[in-house]
Amino acid sequence: MDDLLITSSANPRLKALVRLRRRRARDEAGVTLVEGFEELELAVAAGVVPRTVFHCRDLMLDPQRQERLVNDQRARGVETIALSRAAFEKVAYREGPDGFLAVLPALGSPLDALDVPADAFVLVAEGIEKPGNLGSMLRSAESAGVHAVIAVDPVTDWGNPNVIRGSKGAVYAVPVATTTWAELGPWLAARGIRLVATTPDASALHTATDLTGGVAIAVGTEKYGLTDQALAAADERVRIPMAGEINSLNAGVAAAIVLFEAVRQRSL
Numbered sequence: 001m002d003d004l005l006i007t008s009s010a011n012p013r014l015k016a017l018v019r020l021r022r023r024r025a026r027d028e029a030g031v032t033l034v035e036g037f038e039e040l041e042l043a044v045a046a047g048v049v050p051r052t053v054f055h056c057r058d059l060m061l062d063p064q065r066q067e068r069l070v071n072d073q074r075a076r077g078v079e080t081i082a083l084s085r086a087a088f089e090k091v092a093y094r095e096g097p098d099g100f101l102a103v104l105p106a107l108g109s110p111l112d113a114l115d116v117p118a119d120a121f122v123l124v125a126e127g128i129e130k131p132g133n134l135g136s137m138l139r140s141a142e143s144a145g146v147h148a149v150i151a152v153d154p155v156t157d158w159g160n161p162n163v164i165r166g167s168k169g170a171v172y173a174v175p176v177a178t179t180t181w182a183e184l185g186p187w188l189a190a191r192g193i194r195l196v197a198t199t200p201d202a203s204a205l206h207t208a209t210d211l212t213g214g215v216a217i218a219v220g221t222e223k224y225g226l227t228d229q230a231l232a233a234a235d236e237r238v239r240i241p242m243a244g245e246i247n248s249l250n251a252g253v254a255a256a257i258v259l260f261e262a263v264r265q266r267s268l
Contacts (some may be wrong), residue, residue: 003055003074003082006244009090013081017054017091018060020103023157027162029104032159034169035064035093037100042169044069052079052103059099066099093161106173107158111179111187116147120193121266122216123148123259124184126230128251129155129221135166136252137219142170144259152230181229188216197226197234198258206238211262219255 006014019025020033034040037060042051053073060066076079077123088097116122123141128134128242134156141149156163158176179187188195193214198206218234220226231237240249240257249257 003080004158005082006087009087011087014083014087014091017101017103021047021093021161023160026106026157026159031103032106032164033093033101033161034104034164035097035101036169037061037069037098038165039120039169040100040102040208041069043102043104043172046172048097048104049076049174050078050102050104052081053081054081054088054091054101056083056085056097056099056236058085059088059097061098069100078216093236094165096165107132108176108178111150111177114148114150114177115177116191116193116216118192119212119214120191120214121146121262122150122161122193123255124150124152124195124216124218125154125251126152126218126220126226126254127155127224130251131156131160131162133168133222133251134158134160135168135171136164136210136250137164137255138167138170138174140252140256140259142167142174144256144263146174146259148177150180150184152184152218154178181233186234194235196258197231197232197237198240199225199231199237199252200239200242202237202239204236204238206240206258206261209236209238211258211265215262217255217258217262219251219258222251 034043055070066248070080121218123146125137160178164171193216197218218230
């Protein structure tokens with residue numbers, strides 16, 4: 001069956017779609033937006049069922065292959081809507097759209113709903129304000145085999161389109177949750193997970209610290225680092241050695257460095 005074809009950007013469905021770029025609108029509707037074939041494909045592979053898939057054949061890089069994703073979702077009962085090129089370019093939020101924009105259920109789960117093994121490998125991101133940094137952390141976490149990523153008092157939300165874009169869809173491949181230190185401390189303790197805080201003021205190097213077993217690596221903002229509350233909650237503090245005058249790495253880069261040191265240790 002052919003999809004409904006929308007050609008006008010004034011269509012009410014497309015106006016509602018544009019409103020979902022705002023966090024408040026996403027929170028109220030309990031949904032998020034995913035743009036891009038690769039990102040949507042990864043979300044679907046992780047078991048997510050989209051609510052609606054908007055697509056534009058004229059913008060697809062490989063229509064014959066990529067339309068299979070649309071057909072598969074339609075066969076599952078997912079609403080699929082075709083857009084003209086002009087209409088799609090009006091609702092797309094990134095440059096160079098590839099013809100895929102979907103409305104998916106909201107991301108994240110309650111902290112207690114996270115199911116992690118006894119030797120849990122966790123990334124804790126505190127107060128991250130830049131969606132791109134949070135997305136980058138998610139990509140590194142997924143590549144490193146992290147069991148969960150937990151945001152403590154985040155400024156941005158998991159459903160921010162730029163978080164999803166920056167993560168290349170990895171936000172759907174790694175369990176994520178949002179919490180506070182008051183909740184996280186007891187959760188870690190109950191599971192025997194050590195909290196390792198990254199800070200340039202630490203004396204121990206990340207390479208000289210045991211990152212095996214149940215461990216949660218905490219990374220803070222680029223400007224201020226981890227808060228005093230986070231540092232006080234930590235079982236250990238580590239620093240990344242830096243030879244330059246600037247003692248602040250990009251938060252995503254810092255997370256990747258320590259995560260992959262943990263990967264090296266855990267693979268020995």
